Amino acid sequence: MKTESKLDLLLHTGALLLGSGANSTRIERAIFDAARILRLPPDHVHLHLNLRTIMISVEDGGRYVTKFRKVKALGVNMLIISGMQRALERMVASGATADELRSELKRVGSLGQAYPEWLLILAVGLADGGFCTVLGGSVSAILFAVLGTMTGLFVRRKLHHAGFNLYFTVMIAAFVACVVAALNIPCHAPLLGLLNNLGLGVAADTAPTLAVAASVLYLIPGVPLINTFDDLLDGYTMMGLGRVTIATLIVLSVTCGMVVALNLLDISKI
Amino acid sequence: MIDLPTPVYFACGCAGAAGFGILFNVPPRLLLVCVLGGGIAVATRGLVALDHTYALFGHTFGWKGFGIEVGATVGALVAGVWGVLWSHKLRTPSSVLSVPAVIPLVPGVFSYKALMNLVNINHVNPTERQAALVATFEYGLKALIIIIGITLGVTLPRMVNRWMMKRQAARAAGVPLKVAH
Numbered sequence: 001m002k003t004e005s006k007l008d009l010l011l012h013t014g015a016l017l018l019g020s021g022a023n024s025t026r027i028e029r030a031i032f033d034a035a036r037i038l039r040l041p042p043d044h045v046h047l048h049l050n051l052r053t054i055m056i057s058v059e060d061g062g063r064y065v066t067k068f069r070k071v072k073a074l075g076v077n078m079l080i081i082s083g084m085q086r087a088l089e090r091m092v093a094s095g096a097t098a099d100e101l102r103s104e105l106k107r108v109g110s111l112g113q114a115y116p117e118w119l120l121i122l123a124v125g126l127a128d129g130g131f132c133t134v135l136g137g138s139v140s141a142i143l144f145a146v147l148g149t150m151t152g153l154f155v156r157r158k159l160h161h162a163g164f165n166l167y168f169t170v171m172i173a174a175f176v177a178c179v180v181a182a183l184n185i186p187c188h189a190p191l192l193g194l195l196n197n198l199g200l201g202v203a204a205d206t207a208p209t210l211a212v213a214a215s216v217l218y219l220i221p222g223v224p225l226i227n228t229f230d231d232l233l234d235g236y237t238m239m240g241l242g243r244v245t246i247a248t249l250i251v252l253s254v255t256c257g258m259v260v261a262l263n264l265l266d267i268s269k270i
Numbered sequence: 271m272i273d274l275p276t277p278v279y280f281a282c283g284c285a286g287a288a289g290f291g292i293l294f295n296v297p298p299r300l301l302l303v304c305v306l307g308g309g310i311a312v313a314t315r316g317l318v319a320l321d322h323t324y325a326l327f328g329h330t331f332g333w334k335g336f337g338i339e340v341g342a343t344v345g346a347l348v349a350g351v352w353g354v355l356w357s358h359k360l361r362t363p364s365s366v367l368s369v370p371a372v373i374p375l376v377p378g379v380f381s382y383k384a385l386m387n388l389v390n391i392n393h394v395n396p397t398e399r400q401a402a403l404v405a406t407f408e409y410g411l412k413a414l415i416i417i418i419g420i421t422l423g424v425t426l427p428r429m430v431n432r433w434m435m436k437r438q439a440a441r442a443a444g445v446p447l448k449v450a451h
Contacts, residue, residue: 021294026363078296078370082362089361115292127289127374130282134312135379136272213379220378222290226369229421255385
């Protein structure tokens with residue numbers, strides 16, 4: 001097999017992981033595992049990782065072959081990270097061939113969404129309901145936080161699939177979530193009154209804006225933030241700085257969406 | 271952070287980890303471990319961060335809460351250990367199990383309170399500017415410390431695990447132990 005084709009397989013391994021939200025150490029280890037499968041000596045493989053590009057140089061009998069690949073979309077897909085690790089571990093142990101590696105990469109790369117869309121939206125809604133509970137929200141605040149999150153996430157995923165800019169998508173999603181969750185402010189008194197009349201004895205809502213605060217928490221970029229410090233601690237300083245820039249911009253977009261919504265609805269304090 | 275019974279914290283953590291686990295496409299066979307990890311992390315944070323009194327053998331013990339920063343760090347540490355323990359059994363990277371579990375600990379409210387106040391420095395009337403400036407730094411610093419704590423907490427068990435596996439593999443292969451670069 002030509003070194004150029006081996007290089008393509010290494011780049012494919014790295015690009016799948018980089019686009020799925022793996023940290024730099026994991027990407028590097030996976031690429032060197034793939035190099036072992038391809039019988040490339042580790043000291044002949046040189047790797048340069050960047051936020052969106054992977055560059056690999058392989059020494060091949062006195063000359064160097066270098067290629068790089070750009071990753072189009074950065075997302076989070078644990079199915080690919082987990083599937084890749086298992087496949088590589090198995091192939092390293094069994095001494096697989098390059099063709100097997102190629103077909104495994106194809107299989108892992110085609111792993112799609114494991115859960116139906118409605119379950120995803122419902123689960124994230126309930127997650128924000130949980131956050132609202134921890135923040136001390138009343139029953140109606142929790143309900144409107146869940147509704148706001150679900151609407152916002154629905155809009156976010158629609159815009160994301162339409163290929164809209166990430167930061168504007170987040171901004172619009174935060175705006176929509178805020179507006180829906182802010183319905184708690186006029187609705188909490190009658191709703192809790194109704195529940196009390198039904199004999200449920202729920203506590204009064206002392207902080208109705210908590211629904212708004214909780215409804216945007218699903219947009220907080222947790223994986224980029226954790227990867228940031230993972231990378232900084234492991235010595236991938238530029239990678240970490242790139243990730244923290246993206247995470248900060250996302251949080252800033254969330255704030256922008258919220259500020260617009262809160263000013264339009266004239267809510268002053270959260 | 272408000273004082274809630276530990277089972278409520280556990281349930282909220284489970285809900286949070288389930289939501290983010292599904293959003294991050296965690297393989298269905300691993301989702302349950304991930305969800306329980308989130309519950310354990312948030313319940314631990316509540317136990318460490320808040321004040322408690324226990325009655326044991328007729329004595330009353332008081333626990334002085336360490337605050338949300340230490341609480342989140344210890345919660346992430348416990349979730350990290352949980353993830354590492356299961357990762358061997360389930361043959362998967364431990365980060366797949368532990369990262370969605372610690373997302374409920376990420377200080378979302380502090381982060382955007384900081385940025386909201388940053389926006390307000392320019393916006394509110396002059397007498398409130400100073401308060402907005404102070405609040406920006408207060409919440410921002412708090413969020414930063416918590417995020418660093420969570421990351422250290424969740425990374426430490428993974429690092430120790432990797433180091434131990436490397437030593438084990440080297441010993442099994444009969445290779446003298448040395449530092450690899």
